[in-house]
Amino acid sequence: MFSGLMMNTWIAASVVAVVAGMTGFFAVLRGSTFAAHAIPNGAFAGAAGAGLLGINVLWGLAVFAVGGALGIGALGRKARHDVVTALTLVLMLGLGALFVSVSSQYAEETYSLLFGEVFGVSKGEVLPIAVLGAAAAAAIGLAFRPLMLTSALPEVADAGGVSTRRTEVYFLVVMALATSMTVPVVGALLMFSLMIGPAAAARAVTARPGVAMALSVAIALATVWLSIALSYRTNWPLGFFVGVAGAVFYLAAHVRGLSPAEPPGTVRRHRDMKRIAAVALLVLAAAGCGGAGGGAPPEPAPTAQAGFAGYEWSVVAIGHDGKRTPIPARYSVYLQFAPDGRFGANDPVNYHFGSYRRTGDGFTIGDIASSLVGYAGADPVTLLAIGAISAFGKGAHATATVAGDRLTVTAGGYTLTCRRDGAQADFPPPTPT
Amino acid sequence: MHYLLEPGLLASGPVRTALLTGAVVAIASGVIGVFAVTRGQSFAGHSLADVAAAGGAGAFLAGLNQFWGFLAAGIAAAGLMEAAGVQRRRGRDVATGVVLGAALGAAALFLYLGTLRTATTGAAFTVLFGSIFVIGPGTVPALVASGAVAVIAVCLLARVLLLASLSPDLARARGVNVRLVGALYLIALAISVSLAAVAIGAVLSTALLIGPAATALRVTRTPVRAMAGAAAIGLAATWLGIVLAYDSYYWPPRGHGWPVSFFVVALVLAGYLLSYARRPRRLAPRSPHEGAECSPA
Numbered sequence: 083m084f085s086g087l088m089m090n091t092w093i094a095a096s097v098v099a100v101v102a103g104m105t106g107f108f109a110v111l112r113g114s115t116f117a118a119h120a121i122p123n124g125a126f127a128g129a130a131g132a133g134l135l136g137i138n139v140l141w142g143l144a145v146f147a148v149g150g151a152l153g154i155g156a157l158g159r160k161a162r163h164d165v166v167t168a169l170t171l172v173l174m175l176g177l178g179a180l181f182v183s184v185s186s187q188y189a190e191e192t193y194s195l196l197f198g199e200v201f202g203v204s205k206g207e208v209l210p211i212a213v214l215g216a217a218a219a220a221a222i223g224l225a226f227r228p229l230m231l232t233s234a235l236p237e238v239a240d241a242g243g244v245s246t247r248r249t250e251v252y253f254l255v256v257m258a259l260a261t262s263m264t265v266p267v268v269g270a271l272l273m274f275s276l277m278i279g280p281a282a283a284a285r286a287v288t289a290r291p292g293v294a295m296a297l298s299v300a301i302a303l304a305t306v307w308l309s310i311a312l313s314y315r316t317n318w319p320l321g322f323f324v325g326v327a328g329a330v331f332y333l334a335a336h337v338r339g340l341s342p343a344e345p346p347g348t349v350r351r352h353r354d355m356k357r358i359a360a361v362a363l364l365v366l367a368a369a370g371c372g373g374a375g376g377g378a379p380p381e382p383a384p385t386a387q388a389g390f391a392g393y394e395w396s397v398v399a400i401g402h403d404g405k406r407t408p409i410p411a412r413y414s415v416y417l418q419f420a421p422d423g424r425f426g427a428n429d430p431v432n433y434h435f436g437s438y439r440r441t442g443d444g445f446t447i448g449d450i451a452s453s454l455v456g457y458a459g460a461d462p463v464t465l466l467a468i469g470a471i472s473a474f475g476k477g478a479h480a481t482a483t484v485a486g487d488r489l490t491v492t493a494g495g496y497t498l499t500c501r502r503d504g505a506q507a508d509f510p511p512p513t514p515t
Numbered sequence: 516m517h518y519l520l521e522p523g524l525l526a527s528g529p530v531r532t533a534l535l536t537g538a539v540v541a542i543a544s545g546v547i548g549v550f551a552v553t554r555g556q557s558f559a560g561h562s563l564a565d566v567a568a569a570g571g572a573g574a575f576l577a578g579l580n581q582f583w584g585f586l587a588a589g590i591a592a593a594g595l596m597e598a599a600g601v602q603r604r605r606g607r608d609v610a611t612g613v614v615l616g617a618a619l620g621a622a623a624l625f626l627y628l629g630t631l632r633t634a635t636t637g638a639a640f641t642v643l644f645g646s647i648f649v650i651g652p653g654t655v656p657a658l659v660a661s662g663a664v665a666v667i668a669v670c671l672l673a674r675v676l677l678l679a680s681l682s683p684d685l686a687r688a689r690g691v692n693v694r695l696v697g698a699l700y701l702i703a704l705a706i707s708v709s710l711a712a713v714a715i716g717a718v719l720s721t722a723l724l725i726g727p728a729a730t731a732l733r734v735t736r737t738p739v740r741a742m743a744g745a746a747a748i749g750l751a752a753t754w755l756g757i758v759l760a761y762d763s764y765y766w767p768p769r770g771h772g773w774p775v776s777f778f779v780v781a782l783v784l785a786g787y788l789l790s791y792a793r794r795p796r797r798l799a800p801r802s803p804h805e806g807a808e809c810s811p812a
Contacts, residue, residue, distance in 0.1 A: 115608040116558040119615070123718070164557035165729045169787060171561070172722035176780030179719065183774045197623040271565075271623070275616030282609045319627045325620020332613045 088483065090203040091310065097215040098264045099276065099306040103299030104222045105260050106277030108253060110285055112233045115278055116164055117154055117254060120171035122261045122273040124150040127178030129195050129265065133408055134181050136462055140210065143265050147258035150174055155251035194398070197269040197321040201314075201485040204497040206404030207266075214263035221256045229253060230291055266406075268306075272321040276302055279328020283335035301331050317486030389484035390491075391440065392421040395500035400470045402496050407466055415467045417474075417491065417500060425450070429471035430464045431457045436476075444481035444491070447474050470496040529650075530761060533714075533775070536650055537753035539662040540714045541723060543707040545745030546666050548728030549738065551704060554680045559596060559701070561721040562611050564708040566592035566618035568717030572625035582654050585712045586661065589705035592618065597698045650713060658710055665706040668699065670742075676700055677738055714753075715776040723749050726783030733790040752782035 109118040125147035132142025150170050157166040203211075222229070231239040232249040240246055264273045280301035284294045309323035397415040399408045409415050418426035425438035425447060436450030457468065473494030474480065480493035487502040551560045570588020571581045595614055650658070669676070679686040679693045686693050704724075711720030731744035756778035763773035 110609055113608055115612040116561070119558075119561070119612065164555055165552055165725055168557040168561055168721050168725040169729070169784060172719055172726070172780050173784050175718050176722065176777045176784075179716070179774045179780075180777040183772075183777070197626070269623075271619040272616075274612070275619060278609065278612040279616050282613055285609075319623040321623035322620040322627075325616045325618070325623070329613050329617035 088201075088314075088485070090205055090208050091201055092307075094203045094208050094211050094267050095306045095310055096303060097212055098267050098273075099302040100299050101215045101218045101260045102264065102273065102276040103280055103302035104219055104295060105257050106279075106281035106302070107284065107295045107298040108222065108229055108233065109257065109277055110281040111291075112229075112250075112253065114253070114257075116167045117151075118257065118277045119274045120154065120167050120174075121147050121150050121254070121258050122265055122270040124171055124174030124178075125258070125261050125265050126195050126270040127174040127176075127181060128262075130178045130181035133410070134184065138405060139266060139408065140262060143262035144259070146174055147261045147265075148255055151254035151258040152251065155247075155254050158250075159247065195265065195269060196271050197319055201320075201488045201490065201499075203267060204401035204404075204406055206401055206497075207406055209404070211263050211267065214259060218256055218260040218263070221252075221259070225249070225252060225256075268324065269321055272324045275321070275325045275328045276305065279325075279332055280305055283328075283331040286332070286335040305331065314485055390445075390482050390489050391419045394418045394503040395489050396503055397467070397470070397498050397500050399499040400466055400496055401499070402466060402470065406497075406499075407463060409463060409467060413463060413467055415471065416503070417489075417498070419445075423448075425474075427471050427474055429468045430461075431455050431468060432471075434471060434474065441479065444479065447476060447478045447480070450474065450476050470498055530757065532650055532652055532655055533757050534754060536655060536658050536710075536714055537757055538750055539659050540707075540710045541727075541749035541753040542746040543662040543666050544711050544720070544723040545727045545731070545747070545749040546742045547669050547703055547707040548724040548726075548749075549732065549742045549745050550669065550676055550680060550700060551724055552728045552732055553677070553738075554700075556704070557721070557725050558608055559611055560704055560708060560724045562596070562615040562618075563589050563592055563701075563705050564712050564717045564720040564724075565615055565622075567705070567709050567712050569618045569622035569625060571712065571717060572622045572629065576625045576629045580651075580654060582657060582709065582713050585709035585717070586706065588618070589709040589712075590702055593698075593701040593705040597701055654713075658713065661706050662710050665703040665710075669703050672696060672699060672703075673738070673742075715779050719776045719780055722780040722783050723753070726780075726787050727752065730783075730787045730790045733787075748786050749783070752779050752786065756782055 106118065109115060125143045128142035128144070128146025128149075129139045130142070131146070132139045135142075153170045154163075154167050157170070228239070228244045228249050231242070231244055232246045236246045239249070261273055264276075268276060281294075281298040283301055284298035287297060288294050305324055305327040308327055309320050312318070312323045313320040395417045396411065397409050397417065399406055400415075401407075413430045414428060415430065416428050418424075419438060420426075423437050423439065425436050425445075427434045432453045432455050434450055434452040437448035438445045439448060457464065473496050475494075478493055480491050482492075483490045489500040489502065491498045491500065548560070551557060567585040567589040570584035570586070570591075572584070573588065574581045574584025577584075592614065596611055675686070675691050675696055678689070679691055679696045683693050686696075708717075708720045708724060711723045714720075715723065727745040727748035728741070730748055731741040735741050735744055756775050759778045760772055760775040763778075766773065
């Protein structure tokens, strides 16, 4: 569970959780729950658009998320806030539906953008996520006071020269930044769960801002770690566990502490401490259960590594030079590992076939031959896929990690994220077209 | 070139079904949406649709008709939100959000399990973004009936509901059970978003619910006219959207139609933006509670 590639997942997800916990705290405090739902969801459309144009997904996400935030901020002055948020959201989603449909990019990619693709985060992706995460966290930290002031006492803030409106737009843009980094990892729908669940639970436990924010981050981290562990064990989607854990923490916090509306005081603080302790215990217990339930079974390295054999795997994304490119299903890029040691790989132009041998952390290619069709086009995805598949040359070594129905293969500087096709590899190989 | 009304458009069975269901959906969403906007329940409406998506995905997994999944989950969620206190001004968005988060998780799981079983991934797209052209004729009577029930219920409740929305205290003083009215309204809302979810998809049903209603409320003062106007705007957007989607088969990329949902959303939004060309008016009588219904941002 903590092998090389999974470490990327742990790091990326932890960064996401910290940022979501911080942003979510203010989203809940300011009543921007709907915006917190609308911005990540709208950003999904940007990712779909980027796929259509063949540019880096991160750009599409950033443009749509920030555009949506500015739209909500600007129109929110003129009309009802919730109405404007709803309409901005559906505009972006409508565009997303169009992009997905026109690019005939397959539902596979839509699904992973909406529900996340946390396994198979490549090393090159961790750095931008960490940088964007640090920037978002710093932006929240720097503006902590004005954000608090405009959330709690807007009139006082306005009188004191802090513009409520400008702070609101600032906050929405920070949320958009945080979103563009997290959507590829946890998915649009679940970024929302991760922002609201932990923050709402923390707010129910304590009314003191600093403590509540720290607790919100802690619960978000616990949620993510627990969810990764459970998702790794069960193969069920990460999003399911994130959504349910958020609700469970919220309910648990409400059972302990209700309505933090009374005036602060020593008694109150004392009770705060008790509640924090209770929730902390719960978090620990939950993490412990996750650890015990999930960690106790031995990490059967050979079995886990061998899990790829006997199946056909569709390549859904290729990471290369620090950039991750989704591969739509129409390119038909796949790897086949027959139980008897035969290997097959298809790029958009040629079919390659040969043999493979399992090794400790992956496999080694034996002989390999290929259909020899030339390609004179310049489609970047096709070229990338040809490059990636050519990494499986004679004697090449590849590392392979299986997590659920996902397989991550690294060879010759390419990281291929694959999804199990469900069928046993079908040999003799299909003739290339 | 082709005409706006492609020859053969009205002869096509799926198109006729789409026009009929589209009309039911647009009218129900328009009428019910006026109250969603007045009561500041845009987020609740959107959440109901997303929760309904979990039901749709569950139905897909169980091999049932999606509409029943949407409907069951929508009504269950309406009950849950009522229990979690959607009527409260403070904290209700958060309660809605938590329910929504959990439901989205469930949707993720159902869709995932569904793809494992059937080895197709198209369900995610259909459940979330809908496809009005693939509604089976068998579902149509159920759609029409539930749409009619929701619209009639809201029309009967309209007076009380309006009073309870604008001034709950006054309504209570007159002996109206505000909570019951609110709960009944939420159920009608759930039915209407389930209908819209089937037609243009769960995540886009909000467009038909909020867009026409918000536009109508900008243009007219009286609630009855707003309801009629919202229904008319929604109907126009849906029908025009269906026609354009049918035509778009001849647009680039050739031989691949654009989704109906996109056209409906674009038309609804164009209508809303056009309403800005007029001087804004508000729903009368303007009460002090109205401002308080905005999300406290």
